[in-house]
Amino acid sequence: MSVPAQARIEPLELADEERAARLRELLDSEPLPMIQKSIDAFRRELPELLRTHPGRWVAYHGDQRVGFGKTQTELYQRCFAQGLTRDDFIVGFTEPGAFEPDEETEVTCWDV
Numbered sequence: 001m002s003v004p005a006q007a008r009i010e011p012l013e014l015a016d017e018e019r020a021a022r023l024r025e026l027l028d029s030e031p032l033p034m035i036q037k038s039i040d041a042f043r044r045e046l047p048e049l050l051r052t053h054p055g056r057w058v059a060y061h062g063d064q065r066v067g068f069g070k071t072q073t074e075l076y077q078r079c080f081a082q083g084l085t086r087d088d089f090i091v092g093f094t095e096p097g098a099f100e101p102d103e104e105t106e107v108t109c110w111d112v
Contacts, residue, residue: 034062
């Protein structure tokens with residue numbers, strides 16, 4: 001009795017390489033227009049936020065401040081509850097240098 005040929009299974013490393021290539025592409029690309037508008041609003045208001053809400057999480061949808069929260073998760077849930085998608089808003093932490101162009105970007109597994 002012969003064993004049927006199995007579909008070729010790519011090595012895990014290849015999947016990791018593809019994943020890394022996609023991540024590099026995302027990091028090198030320009031932000032979506034609404035994300036960029038949100039980042040610009042955050043940067044513009046950061047000096048005031050550092051005085052009034054230091055060390056707090058804040059969400060922006062374009063020029064609109066969605067609100068403040070104790071955690072990132074709280075603000076993501078609030079934005080999603082308003083019908084926003086990941087491409088519509090940012091959540092940032094009010095600290096000096098936040099969202100500066102040279103800031104390291106932290107990407108988590110659910111971002112890829």
